[in-house]
Amino acid sequence: MSINAYLAVGLGSAMGSALRYSVSLASMAMLGSHFPWGTLLVNVLGSCLIGWLAATASRAPHGKLARQQPLLVAGFCGGFTTFSLFSLETLHLAQQGSLGLALLYGIGSLPLCVFAAWMGERLAFLNQPAA
């Protein structure tokens, strides 16, 4: 891996992380901090985006999008989504006695994100019908 790929990942991850933080602030202001809506939203959106990017790039392996994979995929999507905060929030909900919410959030999040990635892939196929 070239140094440029690492720099692109760093730049993408910085932008994704800053946007994730902004989304979480906005969601706390709008929906309160009882349930981690912000993290759920970024993880679902980021998974949908990575599914779309992977499917689109695989159709044009030498296209502009495919060449920007380190910036967009490992960088932006990776930094935008977060697993550590998801784990912390699940633990925190359980520690606060909201066991039902902790279970729902913990067990529901990851399948929902895989489903979102699949949706993103479908969207890419909708935009570019198979040749």
Place this chain on the structure above:
Amino acid sequence: MGHGITSVLLVALGGALGGIGRFAISNAMAHALGKAFPWGTLCVNASGALLAGWLLGVYGVANTQSLWLFAVAGLLGGYTTVSSFSLQTLELWQSGQANRAALNMVATLLLGIAMAALGWWLAQG
């Protein structure tokens, strides 16, 4: 407003370093163990959850402290990832390896929660 911009910059700086760390570890793990199973993402997410749990135990929920913004929202938030996990699980599923897809999902969830709890417990000393 200056404080708000400083917060976003701290998160972005941490996120850049975390993302580069994740990229390096994922590449190294894929090189060492092959790409049949997403070991790199699992390893990154489990270790990130451990550190996040430890920081929660040490500092409590402190969403506005500079260290928390840099280390948890930024560094560990950027270091760990759900998007790669989702894509890799989907790819396992679509290549006819439903067992491995399910295993990745269960292992990620259980290991993540267990590691966060372990980190928190270690911080209680």
